[in-house]
Amino acid sequence: MTRQPGGEAAVTGSCAAAVDAGTEILRAGGNAVDAAVATALAACVADPCNTGIGGYGGHMVVLTPEGEGWCVDFNTFAPPGVPDDHLRTVESRTGPAVSTMPCVVAGLAAALTRFGRLDWARVSTPAIQAAETGVEANPTTRAAFAQVRGRNFVGETFVLEEEGDRLVFRQPALAATLRRMAEDGPGWFYDGPLAGRAAESWRSAGLSLDPADWRAVPDAVRIAPAPRLRIADADVWSGPLGTSGSLCLFGILAAAADIGRDLRRPEGLARLAGAMAAVWSHRFGPSGGNAVDPAGLPDWIRRALSGMPGSGPRPGDVGHTCHLNTLDHDGTMVAMTLTHGPFWFGGRWVLPGTGVVMNAGMPLFRWADPVHRGGRRFAVTNLAPTLVRCDDGTRCAAGTPGARRIPGIVATTLARALWGGFTLPDAVSAGRLHAESRDAATLERTRHEPAVEAAFAGRFRSVGTEEWTQYYGPLTAIRRGADGAAELGLDDREGPGFGRVLGR
Template sequence: MPPWFAPSVALLAVATGPSSAEEFATYAVVSQESHASDVGREVLRKGGNAIDSAVATAFALAVTHPAAGNIGGGGFIVAFVADRGEVVTYDFRERAPRAATERTYLSPEGRLLPRYRAGLWAGGVPGTVRGLALAHEQLGTLDWAELVRPAVDLAERGFPVSDTLARSLNAQLFVDDGAADLLDGSGRGARLADFPASVAAFRKPDGTPWVEGDVLRQPDLAATLSRVAEDGPDAFYAGEIADRIAEAMRAGGGLISEEDLESYEAVRRAPVHGTFRGFDVFGMGPPSSGGIVTVLMLNLLERFDLAADGPEDPETLHRITEAMRRAFFVRATEIADPDFVDVPVDELTSKDFADELAGSIGPIATPSEDLADFPIAGLVAEGTDTTHLSVLDGDGNAVALTYTLEQGYGSKAVVPGLGFLLNNEMGDFNLVPGVTSTSGLIGTRPNVIAPGKRMLSSMSPTIVLEDGKVRLVTGSPGGRTIPNTVLWVVLNVLEFGRSPREAVDAPRSHHSWFPDRLTLEGDSWPEAAIQGLRDRGHRVRSTPLQGDAHSIVVDPGTGIIHGVNDRRRSTSKASGG
């Protein structure tokens, strides 16, 4: 196997990096990629606020982290406005095209077709540009063009690729069909190499594999971003860019039309709010499940003294697993796009609701099937290549921003002439209505496809306040593991008293109702903990890596800002001043 081949970015070795969190006095930006973090820091140096910095960082990631950074996808923002003491959230999740139906990805016999995995037909209407623009319009201070231009420069002049990015691109551009199956299980059609416009955008000019230090230039993307910078977000949703997207859709069998693009709107929504040990926890509401699931798990766990036993005790892990199991059952049965489904957010995040659920937590594992009152059959998993960034400015404003293309490199299809990848988010709908399986396929009705509907998400940008000031800003990629990664970071800081670096580096666990198994990250868990879990009836498995939680932790005593890049990915960086 060639030395530049890597089966998956997620399987790369845990990255090296600073042995402790970076400490800053005034502000910090933490993201997946160093160039992007530096762009965000420069915005803060120039007097921009946290939203300005987050917008600039997100646009830069669309250039330097193409597997997940994007203008062809969507996501969520949770922002704390310090002078108002208010948390606001923005939903720029993708929407189903008007031509989509709940049977779009089913054969006439009702069999799930693989076309949701890759290609232009897999994409929802992108929301990133509208979402960043809405947040900037309402909360930003610097000129819009000034925030987009650094990304234009990075795309036009290029930047030296890291070893991680070189391996990732090579895996997409050079592997054969058999090796492609290793990437994400999608087989043919799941590589950049299968789409000429993607090859043109990401192949080296001489056609050889990428190596660390090579300069990646993206002139088509630079031109697209330049239009967005100079003409504003409308340039993406109408005019030449929108026409080219729609033209590519018609040519490639996709569903997105000019009308879909022109009518897309980002939405400001009410945050999800809960409390844990006296701290205020704020997250994203539906169509993200992250806020509800995280708050519900914390509500369930607040009744236990987890710190007394410690994070590696089997009883602690049992209780955390049972909280995850119940919260993900609620996710599957209650949460979807609130414009289409009535989601009882206040009830689901209440202490009384947690009291009801907690009564079913016993000394042994609850079979997941026992929670459901509908038939369970005999896998459609969310993509793990999302990305998260955290920002805190000198005035105490904070932003947690998580956005995605879904799978790594999304649909794998670059829109010809525009230089950006489109998402494959349609796979986040429940694609086989009425069929929920023990392997993880969810078919509950709230999240089936409907025209204009936003698909359910696990993204969990989260801000924790203590006495009205920022204590923690966090979030992660990882598909359905995201809320559980966020839960572990929150517990590590607030419950177990771990240092900021320890809180992010510590191993994590995951349970998502179905499949009914508990995964433990890494190989550092005590054997007594693993055996204790098995004795309690849990089906325990291991996983190499879980999540990528770039976080900011503020010391309430000293005011020191700890920027904590997650060293599970080698290109991440905390940048600040």
């Protein structure tokens, strides 16, 4: 595979400050992974309702100029001292009892060491500056702050400055934590005093956490070849099979490639929704399973798409997530998703004196059994950062928030752009749809013609409406042409996406 040097570079993300951080690092000579780490750290400051350094992954998928796909897997896992029955029965939405092990810092550090050019201190600089000087809240962040106004963790973490409709928030304690990590390295997050503070916090909730388990979090990060599937004229890479949403992503995208330009027609979209429901039913139904190795992936998809959708409840409207993409001048691409968990601001508690808001990962264990690996119990998520390389030299990076809708949204968007005859911006803006069983499908009525609902009604027992608020943030995408030119796809819904292209 030949390099394409001298092409355009690009960054997309959920907030302007994060995109600014990635752009700064690219201009300073960093590559796409350096830019992705800087963008993620800045998002942990500027998009605090959806992610943070007390959050979790999360996967980074990297496509090199030579066509190698790699995955940095920093998915969360349960604290080792927490009993299995707590995983299945936890009712709390706040406090240490709802939090799992924070893996964001460990994952970003591992990616930077393996693939980056710059050091941790340099890629941390934009995030530190944003925490110190403040960030203007976007519409999603303003709505999130309104929901938690008066909570103790807000006063411990944020300095809010309001003027009319404008809200600026600073995070002085978090800035000090980020600065200490810049000075001592990211290992300080796990080897320093935070381990003891975390153990004390968990004990206050009646749970056991050995500081040694906190210090061992970086050992759980895995870097391995990303799962890949050949679909039509493209190679597709996504997150780890079994612990991400990639199984559904691959299955839905394979079905969408067969539908092709019929994705513009109501019946084509109804066929896609039926395939989506079949894949979901196979993954979590009695005949399917969430465990498959890469060699068995094509057969798993064949069986999923040949089966009938099962019955099941409509998914709940939870899941707050942050996604970003980066592209450097040499053609390396990154897609990465990280999160605080199902609720805005995660577990809504702070490691004392640090400004680090902790995650709400524990509810993940209630909807799917954990995956056991290396003596740890890893959560099953639906995150699906995705990279595509087409035979004509085109490359794409895409991802989105949206909880259980993530694999379907990403797959539908990419299929429209790759095989449906849509421009990338039009594919991102086009109406969304979702289905997990024959009982119910949902669609974004404001962006579909009435004939689409009629076509759905012929396949599903009920058809509901989806609003932009059920997607929890923006879908963003980057397409690099064979000539090295970059095109952005940025969500135009009320929670918009942000992006920037840098010239050659």
